[in-house]
Amino acid sequence: MGAVPPGSRPGQPPQSGQDTSPFWERKPLSAMTAEEWESLCDGCARCCLIKLEDEDTGEIETTNIVCHLLDQQACACTDYANRTKRVPTCIKLTPGNVAAIKWMPTSCAYRRLAEGRGLASWHPLISGDPESIHAVGMSVRGKVVSEEGIAEDELEDFLAIWEDLDD
Numbered sequence: 296m297g298a299v300p301p302g303s304r305p306g307q308p309p310q311s312g313q314d315t316s317p318f319w320e321r322k323p324l325s326a327m328t329a330e331e332w333e334s335l336c337d338g339c340a341r342c343c344l345i346k347l348e349d350e351d352t353g354e355i356e357t358t359n360i361v362c363h364l365l366d367q368q369a370c371a372c373t374d375y376a377n378r379t380k381r382v383p384t385c386i387k388l389t390p391g392n393v394a395a396i397k398w399m400p401t402s403c404a405y406r407r408l409a410e411g412r413g414l415a416s417w418h419p420l421i422s423g424d425p426e427s428i429h430a431v432g433m434s435v436r437g438k439v440v441s442e443e444g445i446a447e448d449e450l451e452d453f454l455a456i457w458e459d460l461d462d
């Protein structure tokens with residue numbers, strides 16, 4: 296099941312002369328509607344992983360600890376609308392900042408499109424299946440623990456290497 300091009304209805308041919316390519320291939324990130332932007336999220340929840348920055352080098356390392364607001368099974372924030380208020384370190388991705396956030400995984404749809412690459416074959420907008428991200432092992436589902444109860448001086452004990460699939 297693929298995305299239906301704007302201006303067309305399922306089961307009907309597109310209007311003559313209409314570009315039938317998906318919105319993410321036709322529009323720059325900055326021209327997308329809020330609904331289109333949000334639909335680009337593949338549901339991996341890797342942006343919810345706790346990251347540590349080396350104060351001397353600026354190098355960022357990723358842990359296998361996630362924000363306490365993450366529903367680990369659904370790989371979705373339990374308070375998405377208020378996440379940046381409740382978690383001041385939560386960064387809201389926007390068309391204006393996504394290219395500058397270098398800790399985003401190379402598999403992230405936002406990063407891929409910002410870099411001029413298309414969506415991966417396992418992305419739900421391509422596969423038509425929201426479970427495809429989990430089936431290929433790209434999400435955090437079953438691989439993480441909540442930050443609740445973990446002391447700050449223990450965070451380094453949870454460093455993890457997260458591999459990316461780049462198809």
